Amino acid sequence: MSSTLKTYDIAIVIDFGTTASGFKILNLNGLEPNPDYTYDYDSGSDSIFYHKYTPKDEKEPSTLQYRIFSNKYYHGREADYQSVATSFFGNYASEIKLWIDGPAKKDLPEMPYNTTLLKLISDYLRVIRKDAHKSTPKMFPTCTDSSRYRYCMAAPTMWSEKSKNIMREAAIIAGFITKYDKPERLLIIDEVVAAALYAEHMSPGIILTNGSLYMVCDAGGGTVDLATFEKDDSPGMNGLKEVTVGAGSSCGSVYLDFRFKGVLQGQGKAIHAQDYKITAFGDYLKPYFDITDAMKECPMLNSPKTTYDSVDFGSNTFDGIPLDEIRINVFDPVVTQVLEMMKKQFAQIGDRNVDAMFITGGFGRSPYLQRRIKDTFGDRINEFKVIGNGHMAVIEGAALFCASPRPIAQRILRRTYGIKICSPDDRSKKDTESEKDKFHVYIRKGEPVKEDTWVTKSMIWKHNTLPIISLYTYDDNDDDQIPEFPTAKDIELVAIFNTRFKLDAKKDNPETMIMKIRFGLDKIEVKVEIADRNFEYITVWDISGEKNTRLYSEPNPPFSVIMKKMFLIEWMAEYFL
Structure with missing residues (x-):
């Protein structure tokens, strides 16, 4: 990838989140910034990171509001405002990302009328693209050629390749790239890998040496991703080794909101009339909830007068609902999913503890999630650290x-x-199975692969x-029982390879063919x-949805092949000239 950096001057990193989104601009090749342009940045030796977020370092909400009988739409905070001010004249969309690969679609808000998931994503990405492309030449006046921009997105670990391809297609529709661009122009990496890099970067006080083991839990709004890494400081390296199969699940914080709505519904209360309570839950209870002294920090318990005066904040209740009932029905089911995933991570590393x-x-x-993790796995964790500004970990x-x-x-x-x-397309006769179907x-899934x-296979x-x-x-979870003759639904095509090699041997003579495959991060x-x-x-990019036949080339053909090509070129020159 380092050689690719010279091809581009700018990298635009996009964080399309479940609840909030943003982007970041990186100067890859030492462009001279505009001294008169005001922006927040972190200056490093190789890059300048430009933050495009709203005040208080918050990202824009991942929401859209479409006007009825119009092509116009709003996004982010303006969409939130318009959804209230003009609720009868528009269609509101939130938690869009969960529709891509979320199993519990029954819990999600309805998709706006007469629209599609691809349109929702591409419309939101289009806003980010316009803003980023407008800001970049203002920051770096010499960089006006957008073909010198490359892009990076992070995807949840749980996403299938099909889901990643939806994001790629949406990026094409939004105008970031074209379908003719090289796949490497839009890099899609796992969110948990990005979070691991940021966590290590932000933890200089935790000494991780060669062979140190650490686990990352990236708990976001929609998904929670987990993976375990080993520090690799062997000669010539400064990298990471994955040592477990990364895991992800739809058990992020928005599912607390969904379950709280269920509690209100269980009390026979109409949800549309309880929106202010749901908002109060998100603002005042969810960020502080615990069953220990941590609750003393909760503003709703210490400040009887809040912006939600009609909500009854009792010392041990929320609008008359006991906090313990909220714990059992709202927090525990979601947190338990995280703990179960974590349990499987520890099972994969045997009796080893994690250094961090x-x-x-x-x-x-x-605080409740943190305490439950410590209570359950504390004896296997040497150091426990919650990364400050952790909601920015994926994009950072x-x-x-991208930068290094x-x-x-x-x-x-x-x-x-x-x-x-x-x-x-080559299938055997109906109701029969042959070698070609095998x-x-x-x-196999779970096997370690080095870069x-x-x-090899012969x-x-x-x-x-x-x-x-x-x-x-x-992709089936039951990887021990892979069918010898899978159906078309069981498997997904990655690429096709032409093996009609022109060899000097007679056509009927069998040859031993050794096929070698190297599995990289995304290729x-x-x-x-x-x-x-x-x-x-030609390299197969495993996230780009390529289905075409790959042709072969011969870097060092034998002398006889070179002579044949020279003779053919000479003959063609004589014939056509």
Whole structure:
């Protein structure tokens, strides 16, 4: 990736969050900033980070308000205002991100009439793109060519490749990139990886040496992502090793809001008449809730007069609802999901303890979540740290990755990869299974893969019987029972490889073909060795949804092939000139 940095002058990092969004502009190649432009930035040796947030370092709400009978729409705080002021003349959209890959869609607000998820996302991203592209030349007057901009987004660990492709398609519609751009122009990385980079960056007091183990819990508004990393300071490295399969689930703080609404409904109270109580819950109870002395810090208990005068704040109740009932029905079901995911993380590292546990994200600031984690896993955590400004961890970590790439020395695969020795359209006769339908597992979910490691498989090649190899992924959770002949719904096509190599051997002679695959952070590289010759394929970007056939090239062809090409060129020159 470091070589790619020279191609671009600016990196725009986008944080499209469940509850709030923002962006950050990075100066990658030492552009001279405009001294007369007023902005907040962190100056480093290689970059300037420009923060585009609202006052108090808060991001814009991820909300939209569409005007009825009009193409006009508002976003963020203006959308929130318009949804109240003109509620009968518009359609309001919130928590949009949860619709991408959220399993509990029954809990989500209704999608605005006559719209689609892709439109909602692209409309919001379009606002960010216009603002970022307007700000950049003002900050750096010499950088007016937007083709010199690259972009980075972070995606929840739980998202499928299909969900990531929705974001890529929305970015195309919004005008960030075109479908003809190289996939590397829009980088999509896991949120938990970005959070890990920021957490380590913000914790100089915690000494992590080579081999140190630390877990990151990025608890946001919509999703909670978990992963465990090992510090890798081996010679020539300053990177991370993933040592567990990253986990994610829809159990962020908005699900506390959903469950609190359920409590109100259970009391027979109409939700539309209780909006002010839901807002008071989010502003005054949720950020401070606990069942210990931490509740003494809660403003609603210490300040009887608040902006919500019609809400009854009792010493141990919220509008007449006992706090313990709120704990049981609202907080515990959500927090328990986080603890269960964390339990699985610890199970993957055996009897090892973690040297540090980093908590990031807006939900990560919850004192109740923090205490439950300490009570449950405290004996396995050497140091526990809640990252300050943790709601900004994902965008700040993604910015660090763009500005100064650090190698992910080892990844744990989150999907199983396998091949079929045929094209996707080449199927055997109905109700029969043949070798061409068989799914050959290449590498399994959960296996560690190093950046410089090639995974090899050998197979017998014949010119007429092995013309195409298709690479697929298998995403089922029951990875121990991978079907030998999966259905089309079980697997997803990644890429197709043309293997009609022009060899000097006779067509009917079998050859041993060695296929090598290297799985990177967001790309797959493929090479083939056959008949003492080496072929390479164009890089497959595993998040770009490419389904076309990859053609091969031969970097070092044998002398006989070079002579044939020279003869062909000479013959064509004589024939056509």
